[in-house]
């Protein structure tokens with residue numbers, strides 16, 4: 001028997017962006033962007049404000065179609081958007097239902113997918129004591145962690161997270177980063193847009209955007 005372990009095959013590619021160009025409002029917002037993201041990995045889209053991160057997140061999440069090039073999730077065009085059990089989104093503006101409780105917001109995609117809500121998600125994101133509070137009666141940072149919990153609890157193939165640490169203090173940044181790591185360890189492909197350098201610590205791959213182009 002060989003003393004050498006068999007090589008581990010690379011995880012499958014779940015997000016494929018090829019030569020993506022996107023024009024909006026008469027300007028080129030994304031210019032010939034290509035990237036691959038694998039199952040179980042954290043891919044960070046890093047760049048300054050206005051570099052095109054949110055637009056790329058939206059196009060991967062199937063919110064609109066690119067004006068040129070290809071965006072595929074699990075081998076099919078990203079738009080129309082798949083169900084959240086395939087691809088979930090943490091939008092920058094959160095899009096919680098304010099009248100519903102934290103727990104109801106988190107549970108919503110799981111209910112649609114017929115999946116159990118993993119109980120640990122509330123404690124992991126510092127939401128355990130807030131479960132029954134109306135989302136509108138929580139702080140902005142708490143609302144952002146609720147929207148992150150909503151995106152991760154459904155255990156999607158791909159989670160697209162736009163600035164998940166944007167409203168968090170240091171202790172909660174650590175919670176958020178741990179949650180991203182746990183999601184990737186469970187097989188989710190985590191695509192994170194950020195200008196927070198602290199997020200780079202958990203990245204498997206960093207894609208730097210500048211003026212809509214990949215620069216590294």
Ligand SMILES: Nc1ncnc2c1ncn2[C@@H]1O[C@H](COP(=O)(O)OP(=O)(O)OP(=O)(O)O)[C@@H](O)[C@H]1O
Pocket residue numbers: 024025026027029047048049050051052053054055056092195
């Ligand atoms: N619909 C649109 N019409 C015109 N310009 C747009 C449109 N959408 C985005 N842009 C421009 O494209 C650029 C990239 O925007 P985008 O929101 O993707 O950047 P971002 O990197 O996510 O920024 P931030 O970190 O501030 O959220 C910006 O200069 C923005 O003004």
